[in-house]
Amino acid sequence: MGDTIFALASARGKAGVAVMRLSGPQAHWALAHFCAAPTARQASLRRLVWQGHVLDEALVLVFDAGASFTGEACVELHLHGSLGVIKAVAQALAEMGLRPAEAGEFTRRALENGRLDLAQVEGLADLIDAETEAQRRQALRVLSGAVGKRAEFWRKDLIRAGALVEATIDFADEDVPVDVTPEVLGLIDGLLVDLRREIAGAGVAERVREGFEVAILGAPNSGKSTLLNALAGREAAITSEIAGTTRDVIEVRMDLGGLAVTLLDTAGLRETADPVEQIGVARAVSRARTADLRVFLLDHSDEALLIAPEVGDIVVLGKADLRPGADAISGQTGQGLDKLVAGITAVLAGKAASAGVMTRERHRIAMVRAVEAMESARYQVKGIGGAAELVALDLRRAARALDMLVGRVDTEDLLDEIFASFCIGK
Amino acid sequence: MFHVKHFDVVVIGGGHAGAEAAAAAVRMGARTALISMRKDRIGVMSCNPAIGGLGKGHLVREVDALDGIMGLAADAAGIQFRLLNRRKGPAVQGPRTQADRKLYRQAIQVLLARTAGLEIIEGEVVDLIDGPNGSVSGVALLDGTQVTAAAVVLTAGTFLNGIIHVGDQHRSGGREGDVASERLAHKLAGLGLKRGRLKTGTPPRLDGKTIVWEGLDVQPADDEPVMLSFLNKAPQVRQVSCGITHTNERTHDIVRANLGRSAMYGGHIEGVGPRYCPSIEDKVVRFADKTGHQIFLEPEGLDDDTVYPNGISTSLPADVQYEYVRSIKGLENVTILQPGYAIEYDFFDPSALRPTLESTLTGLYFAGQINGTTGYEEAAAQGLVAGANAAAAALGLAPVLFSRTDSYIGVMLDDLISRGVTEPYRMFTSRAEYRLHLRADNADQRMTGLGLAAGLVGEARAKIYTDKMAKIGAANAVLSTQTYSPQELQAAGIGVSRDGAARSLLQVLAFADTHWSQIDQLEPQMLGFDTDTKAQVWRDALYAQYLHREKADADTLRRNEMMRIPVELDFANLPGLSNELAAKLQRRRPSNLSEAERIEGMTPAALLLVLAHCRKANLARAVGQ
Structure with a gap:
């Protein structure tokens, strides 16, 4: 422990409010140099004075150790979000002997002080990074200790099973x-069902965290890039009349119905003698296979491509602008796009619903090892x-x-369980 | 008259710890004295008349492998040998025997009398002689004799501030019939060592002549008895059976109605009792829905009619004991020869001990119940450790050390030192992380070499051990030189999948349904090996494929042992730890993460906190340099 640290808890730059956080044994002492300390956990307006100069008028929050x-x-200073104010306050704190915090140091202290467990720290990081609603909900579950609770629940059953055998x-x-x-056997089987379900959900949870991949597939010049750009709302991919314009896989991250999604525009699928285009087609096929969902954009309804749609994939007719009346979509006019987005969102939301609380590869590995041992x-x-x-x-x-x-x-722990359960001692 | 005698090692107490300590010190080459209040009570079994069991049998075998005396005495006195868990795997089989009290005592006394270089002194130790720098350099006896020694091993058992309770009656005493060492206790109290208080119970002793044995279940000795010592092959005296009976609802009603008169439930006892050896009062209260509890009627000797009813220890008054005992089938007209009693006694916090069992006072070693353990076997094993190390220190030899990865002795020492004691400590196989490796059957393979190196093992045993190892080595060599295809194995009738993998016979031996006749057929050289050698080779082969899993754990343990906890780390000011855990850590001062991990009540999250702080402190130090 030892030293007291400070750092801006809000993002840098001009803003209405900037929050400066102080943590450590001298946090309250440092505040006393600025103003009279308010009662803990009561927001109070204070004038911050340093060496005779008023630095700012701020909302001050004080937290006691523990x-x-x-x-x-801890102390939080809710300053006016001015670069000048922030600089002046930081300078004053440094002059008092406080140290600017290193990246992640507040969280590390929370871990070291037992305020968060390892998984909760991961949850916090995810919450801060959360861009979509599903990510936010998932991260909040982990931050609230869901992984620890689940692990504790399983551990109890394992200790019980172990105690019986011992x-x-x-x-x-x-x-x-x-x-x-x-x-x-009952305990082991119950745990296996739970763990297997959680492992399956872990893959999905990781998708929620990292983003689902949706690949747009079709023949050359079927309008894939135009569709991508329409969905992205910007010119992410080059479009032209020339078949085979897209050679590489183009990725666009977006929020679809609260889910993080990476849309993949791919090279048109066709047999070709052009070695560069061949590589592009091979990449399109390989990324399409690992994607969470494939959208097939067809020119005509009985078209066969190099790879076939799987169950759950979406198949639509493209270029609706060129065939009026048909139930098709168009990246050009925007026709049918709402319906397509709703379709993609529905499929992914269905997958996301099975997401577990285990969000990381580290969690999945631990569970897979446990399952192997229990089998x-x-x-x-x-x-x-x-x-x-x-x-x-x-x-x-x-x-x-x-x-x-x-x-x-x-x-x-095993012995505790044994003694609590059986009358031992002849 | 004022005598002065000088020795290398002096052992106080002639119980199981004391006897083993004295014998070990002599084997190490130390001139040794054993001081007991009464010579004729050396080697007395004060509680149940049995040696060995699960975990305990493992300890006896390890003591035996180090050329100790407990296994030899148990075999000489064994009247009902049983290998516990015979139908389970060898790793969890524990040899045990009912022992004739008189024969056991005699065997110990004869073994000690034959120990050249050991002097047995009858007397009461009343004081420790202070040496330089707070060390201990001998003891003073009640008659004024001064016995000086470079090292003193104290095995005071339950004699320290012992109080015996029968109902609401209590009196000072060590074991029933012995006086408590109050003057020595007073002296020890002044040394500033941290103490705790424990209790243990005994059942009433019954007159076997008044038991109606007809109609009771009988538990006979094993048909193929397994001895406690590696040196013996067969029982030396007649084998007998134990009887089995049960408590019933009436017994429980009587106990329930008189709970207020029990020393324990009446609030007369402050010490903590063991959960694995509950009194009948405890059983009735804690397992209220159970309608009967098993009682083993154990004969105390071949020419002794006393019966030890194992399972109904008590601190109820004598009249209630009569009432509830007589409610039990077979015991309707029984005579109680001696009422059951509970005993409370002091122990010294073992977490202050070194791995040699030396206390914080240089030259003073503690072994046995004084360290908070229970059981003859636990006591003997500690006696051996303390005696050997006292001798090593006196003679300027290297200490004799044990680890969790090599022995149950190591597990016990580490548990005592890193966790301390909150209830009387008893060995269980589940305490050993490396149970598949730490077996009773291979105790000599694990320990005798270590004993030879330390100078603890005599010539006779060394020769037997060397011969045995040579035979096992030769058999293993024969079995592993050649590999066989699945077709060849199947032709010999060995069930193996046709996976194309060639296997050695050693690997094949681990299969559940392989018979020696099949192996012998493929490898006729094996016909030249005796059945004992073959059996041992089989036991080793059985677990070979699982040992790597245990090894992964052993590696983790070693990794954690390497994570040093800085001496300056202040656990009390380590936020996030519960006050209780912080206080425990502060008191125990674990020197590495592995020790911290085994502290009672340690949680994964708390360990992570300690780890995080170690890393930070170690990092800060590395940066500062």
Whole structure:
């Protein structure tokens, strides 16, 4: 701990209000140099005076140690968002001996002071980065400790299962329920269902965080780039009359119905002798396969392309401006675009609904390891008389894997559970 | 008259810790004295008449592998050998035997009497002799004799401020029938060592002649008895059975109606009792929906009619004991030879000990119940550690150290030192992270080499060990030289998938349904090995494929051991930690993350906090340099 840090908590630049945050043992002491400190957690208007000069009139908030974001004594100065004011206040704080915070230092202190667990820190970072509604909701779930709670819930079941197995080993001679197999299997199976669902949801959660990929596919000159530009509202891709204008994959990030989406414009799909275009087509096919959704823009309804639509993909007829009356879309006129956007959003929202609270690859790896260990335990439980020690080993591995989600199982926990559940002692 | 005697090591107390400590010190080459209040009570089994069990059997085997005496005495006195968990894997099998109290005591006394270089002194230690710089350099006896020594091992058991409770009656005492060492306790109280208070209970002792054995379940000894010592092959005395009976609703009603008269429930006892050995009062209260609790009727000896009813320890008054015992099937007309009692005693916080069991006072070692443990086996193992290290210190040899990764002894020492004790500490196999490796069957393979290097193992055992290892080595070599295709294995009747992978016979041995006859057929050289060697090779092979998983854990442990916690880290001012945990950390002062991790009540999140601060402090130091 030791030193007291300060930094602008709001974005740099001119604004109505700028928030300067102070954290550390000298935060309250520093405020006392500016003005009379208000009661903790009561917003008060104060004139900030430094060496006889008024720096600004600010809304001042004081937090006591143990009851602040970082866990330390904190002060927030809601200044007028002027570059001059910010500079003057920062200079005064530096003259008092306070240190400008390093990037992420407030959050690190919150972690070190036990105000946030590891996953919550990740959630906070995501919340700050959140650009869309789905990202905001998801990040807020993680920040509120959903990962830790889920991990704690699973850990309890694993400790219970481990305790049952350990009881049959260490208290073989005593009044332990004869067959613990059904309960152990029940716990393992329940956990496996939960974890598998969460792993499936983790992929989706990561998409919500990183953005879904939607690939626009079609034959050359079918109007893909025009459609992309219309959806993006800007000239992101070059369009021309010449078939095969788009060679590379062009990405545009956008917010569709609250979901972060990366639209991919791709090279027109056709057999070609041009080596550069061949590469473009190969890239289009490979990105299209890994995309979360493919929009096929066709010239005519029975057109066959190099790759076929999968279940859930969207297939539309393009160039509606050239064929009046048809149920088609046009990037040129905007016809049918609302319907297409609604269609894309509906498909992605359907996928996003299954998002779990595990948002990161790190979470997914921990859960996959736990599942592997539990599958091995399940296999061994079938012969529990002969392999209890191996079941126990696997359950410990599973618990340790899950502990990685928030930080690390102890044998004492197993013993606690054993003693709480059984009458041990002959 | 004022005598002065001089030794390298003096051991106070002749219980299981003291006997093993004295024997170990002598094996290390130290001139050793063992001081006991009564010579004839050395090696007394004061609680249940059994040695070994799960975790405990592992400890006995390790003590034996280090050439200790407990296993030998148990085998000499064993009247009902049982290998617990016989149907489970070898890693969790624990050898155990009921022991004839008199034969056990005699065996220990004979083994000690035969120990050349050990002097047994009968007397009461009343004081420690202060050496230079706060060290201890000997003891003073009640008769004025001064016994000086470079190292003193204190194994005072439950004698320190012992109070015996029977209902609302209580009196000062160590074990039933012995006096408590009050003067020594007073002296120790002045040393500024942190103490705690524990309790333990005993059941009433019954007259076996008054038990109606007909109609009770019987638990016989194993048909193929497994010994406690690696040196023995068969029981030395007649084998007997234990009886099994159960408490019933009437028993529970009687206990419930008299809870207020129990020392424990009447509020007369402040010490904390073990959860794994609850009194009958505890069982009735905590497991109210259970309609019966199992009781083992254990004979105390071949020519002794006393029966130890394991499972109904109590601190109820004698008249209530009579009433509830007689409500039990088979015991309707039983005579109680000695009522059950609870005993409260002081222990010293073991978290202040060094891994050698030396206390904060140089030259003073603690072993056994005084460190907050329970059980003969736990005591003996600590006695060995303290005795060996006291001798090593006195003779200027390297300390004899153990680790969680090599032994249950190491697990126990580390638990005691890094976690301290909140209830009497008993060994369980679940305490060992490396259980598949730390087996009772391979204790000699793990420990005897270490003992030889330290000078703890005598010639006779060294030779037996070396021969055994040579045979195991040869068998392993034969089994691993050649590999066989799935077709060849299947031809020999061994179930293996046709995956094209060639396997050695050592690998094949780990399959559940492989028989030696099949192996012998493929490799006739194996016919030349005896069944013991083959059995051991099989046990080793069985777990070979899982050991890498445990190894991953061992690696984590070592990584955490390498994360040093800076000595200047102030846990008390480490925000985010609960006050309780901060206080524990501040008291224990773990020197690395692995020790911190094992402190009781440590959570993953709290460990992360400690880790974060270590990293920061270590970083700050690296930058400052």
